Amino acid sequence: MQALLELKGIDKSFPGVKALCGAALNVYPGRVMALVGENGAGKSTMMKILTGIYTKDAGSLRWLGKDTAFSGPKASQDAGIGIIHQELNLIPALTIAENIFLGREFVGRFGRIDWKKMYDEADKWLKKLNLRFTSRRLVGELSIGDQQMVEIARALSFESKVIIMDEPTDALTDTETESLFRTIRELKAQGCGIVYISHRMKEIFDICDDVTVFRDGQFIAEREVDTLTEDKLIEMMVGRKLEDQYPRLDNEPGDVRLQVDRLCGPGIHNVSFTLRRGEILGVCGLMGAGRTELMKVLYGALPRSGGSVALDGREVVTHMPQDGLLNGIVYISEDRKRDGLVLGMSVKENMSLTALRYFSSGGGRLRHKEEAQAVLDFIRLFNIKTPSINQTIGLLSGGNQQKVAIARGLMTRPKVLILDEPTRGVDVGAKKEIYQLINQFKAKGLSIILVSSEMPEVLGMSDRIMVMHEGHNGGEFTRAQATQETLMAAAVGKLHSAYQEQQA
Numbered sequence: 287m288q289a290l291l292e293l294k295g296i297d298k299s300f301p302g303v304k305a306l307c308g309a310a311l312n313v314y315p316g317r318v319m320a321l322v323g324e325n326g327a328g329k330s331t332m333m334k335i336l337t338g339i340y341t342k343d344a345g346s347l348r349w350l351g352k353d354t355a356f357s358g359p360k361a362s363q364d365a366g367i368g369i370i371h372q373e374l375n376l377i378p379a380l381t382i383a384e385n386i387f388l389g390r391e392f393v394g395r396f397g398r399i400d401w402k403k404m405y406d407e408a409d410k411w412l413k414k415l416n417l418r419f420t421s422r423r424l425v426g427e428l429s430i431g432d433q434q435m436v437e438i439a440r441a442l443s444f445e446s447k448v449i450i451m452d453e454p455t456d457a458l459t460d461t462e463t464e465s466l467f468r469t470i471r472e473l474k475a476q477g478c479g480i481v482y483i484s485h486r487m488k489e490i491f492d493i494c495d496d497v498t499v500f501r502d503g504q505f506i507a508e509r510e511v512d513t514l515t516e517d518k519l520i521e522m523m524v525g526r527k528l529e530d531q532y533p534r535l536d537n538e539p540g541d542v543r544l545q546v547d548r549l550c551g552p553g554i555h556n557v558s559f560t561l562r563r564g565e566i567l568g569v570c571g572l573m574g575a576g577r578t579e580l581m582k583v584l585y586g587a588l589p590r591s592g593g594s595v596a597l598d599g600r601e602v603v604t605h606m607p608q609d610g611l612l613n614g615i616v617y618i619s620e621d622r623k624r625d626g627l628v629l630g631m632s633v634k635e636n637m638s639l640t641a642l643r644y645f646s647s648g649g650g651r652l653r654h655k656e657e658a659q660a661v662l663d664f665i666r667l668f669n670i671k672t673p674s675i676n677q678t679i680g681l682l683s684g685g686n687q688q689k690v691a692i693a694r695g696l697m698t699r700p701k702v703l704i705l706d707e708p709t710r711g712v713d714v715g716a717k718k719e720i721y722q723l724i725n726q727f728k729a730k731g732l733s734i735i736l737v738s739s740e741m742p743e744v745l746g747m748s749d750r751i752m753v754m755h756e757g758h759n760g761g762e763f764t765r766a767q768a769t770q771e772t773l774m775a776a777a778v779g780k781l782h783s784a785y786q787e788q789q790a
Contacts, residue, residue: 287314288351290479291336291367291448296345298331300681302673305331309345310505311498313448313479318470320490320511321483323500323523324713325685326671329483332500333450337362337369350447368446372453372483372684374433378426383408385425386440411439416465430457430621431573438466442473449473450481455489456710459573467493485713487516499523524715532746533718535725539565539749543598543733544702550592551583554757557593561702561733566724568748569737571777576757577737578620581704585610585617597701611640614701618691620710620737626691629680633672634661636679637690641697664693669719685716692720696727703727706737721747741770755779 291313298306306328313319321329334340336347338356347354349365356362359369376385383405384391392407394400408421415435425433434457441449455463470480470493482494490497491511499506499522506522540563548556554576561567571577582588584595586604595602602613610617619626627636638645638657645657661675668689672682679687688708695703705724709717724747728734738744744751751768753760753776761776 287317289314289348290350292346292348293332293336294346294348296332296335296347297343298328298335298340299343304503306335306342306503308504309500310508311336311481312508313481314496315447315477315479316474317495318474318480318482318493320494320497321481321500322485322490322497322519322713323506324715326502326683327500327523327713328503329500330452330683331503333369333452333481333483336450337367363444363446366444366447367450368441368444368448369450370438370441370452370454372456374430374437376425376433376436379424381405381422381424382412382419382428382436382439383421385436386411386421386443407443408439411443414442415439415469429574431459431462434458435462435465438469442469446478448479448481450483452483453485454482455484455486457573463489485717487519487714490519491516501525520714523713531714531718532743533721533725534747535728537564537729539563540731545596545599546584546593547595548593549580549583549590549595551579551590552588553579554583557754557757557759559752559759559762561735563731563733564728565749566728566734566736566747568744568751569735569754570739570741570744570751570773571754571760573739575754575760575777577754578706579757580754581617581706581735581737585615585704587617611698611700614699615704616695616698616700616702617704618695618706618708620707626694627679627687629678631679632676633665633670633679633682633690634658634675637661637664637694637697640694641699644697644699660697664697668693668723685712688712688716689720689723692723700732702733702735704735704737707739708736709738709740709743741773744773745770753777 289312293311296306296309309328309332311321311332323329331340335342338358338361356365386408387404392400392403405421412419412421415438417435425436428436434454438454454466458466473480484490494511496508497511497514497519498508501523542560543563544561547558550556557580569577579588583590584604586606586609597613604610604613604615638661642652645653647653658675665672665675670686670689672686679690692708709720712720724734736744736747745768749765751763751773753773755777756779760779763772
């Protein structure tokens with residue numbers, strides 16, 4: 287089959303880093319090509335070369351059978367290549383329709399925007415994705431999942447011949463994911479070629495026809511998906527067998543460290559639970575159930591309107607994140623690039639930012655050698671891939687950025703570590719490294735709350751599990767009691783009334 291898009295022998299280097307070496311990718315009409323590899327394998331660099339953001343050092347790019355070099359994203363877009371970015375590129379203050387058609391508005395007589403046509407066309411794309419809201423809504427009013435669907439609608443509106451989807455389901459519910467998959471099948475039927483970048487193995491086997499594997503910037507293989515197993519694909523990605531995907535540490539939790547009683551705040555109502563020393567409490571629930579809101583109220587990033595929190599038997603009040611830090615409660619955000627990291631600062635500055643008091647001398651002077659040594663220690667412990675501690679963190683892969691975010695929290699020497707979607711957008715190899723780090727600190731008595739939308743992750747790593755439902759505690763389960771079916775029943779509210787009666 288003749289490929290729509292062919293990249294061969296692609297090399298790309300940055301100062302101190304060989305990002306791609308002989309990389310290759312083919313995209314065929316009417317087929318979905320998965321592009322997989324660990325964080326830092328070169329997937330994002332390849333996409334930036336393809337769309338003209340980066341210039342390749344060597345190799346060839348053939349588009350529709352002709353050697354091509356795109357001068358920038360607009361040139362590749364005009365040629366018929368669309369991209370759905372993992373990081374949202376929307377303007378919250380504009381409507382959905384304005385975001386979808388930004389820079390290519392429908393213009394009527396005298397150069398005036400034809401608003402009716404623009405909203406009607408935008409509504410068609412929303413309907414195609416089975417979205418029930420109007421395109422007149424402001425993007426800033428939407429949930430992260432709905433904003434991701436708007437990004438998808440915008441990419442589809444270009445009617446491209448090839449569409450690149452970078453972690454498109456990262457913030458989507460199961461229903462939204464199925465709507466996306468239905469659209470992908472329609473695009474395939476129309477002869478569109480799709481590049482599907484994802485760390486979610488199940489999705490690759492559900493929706494993709496072919497898979498290209500990158501490892502350390504190099505092309506490893508192109509295979510048809512139905513010739514592979516999940517274990518074999520993971521082995522190709524990481525270069526070794528990955529035994530025991532969820533390496534849970536089985537130890538006996540200690541005394542109660544955190545006691546939360548009838549906590550209330552934005553989006554949460556009368557939530558009570560406990561957390562012990564050396565214990566992992568998994569927290570799951572449907573999108574919008576109040577998982578993140580609960581954690582932010584605990585940490586002080588959202589206001590508390592009722593209830594109490596006690597740490598080691600002492601009541602604590604958190605009006606702001608600084609209060610959480612001072613009391614030993616650390617929150618690692620699900621959105622590391624917006625809330626967790628300062629992308630223009632270095633690895634060292636990001637990691638030590640909230641722990642500078644430990645490196646301060648009298649008069650507010652920093653002990654820079656101690657700070658740098660502590661950062662180096664965490665880089666070694668976490669196996670963070672960076673040329674130096676002074677590397678700008680925005681240049682690291684997503685998995686390495688996530689490790690820095692977690693290391694920053696641990697550098698403050700917390701008693702309670704809240705990890706909100708700690709492995710979102712992280713490859714299977716880096717996921718296991720993060721799980722093993724979690725186990726190390728669990729063994730030392732750290733109390734951990736693991737918030738995740740991935741049910742296997744919650745089941746695999748948690749000692750106990752709490753399910754959130756519409757801002758309430760919808761049920762708690764021991765490891766022995768918890769199954770995917772039980773947790774889903776609690777998440778949709780089937781067990782809520784019975785659990786509330788039991789608590790009363």
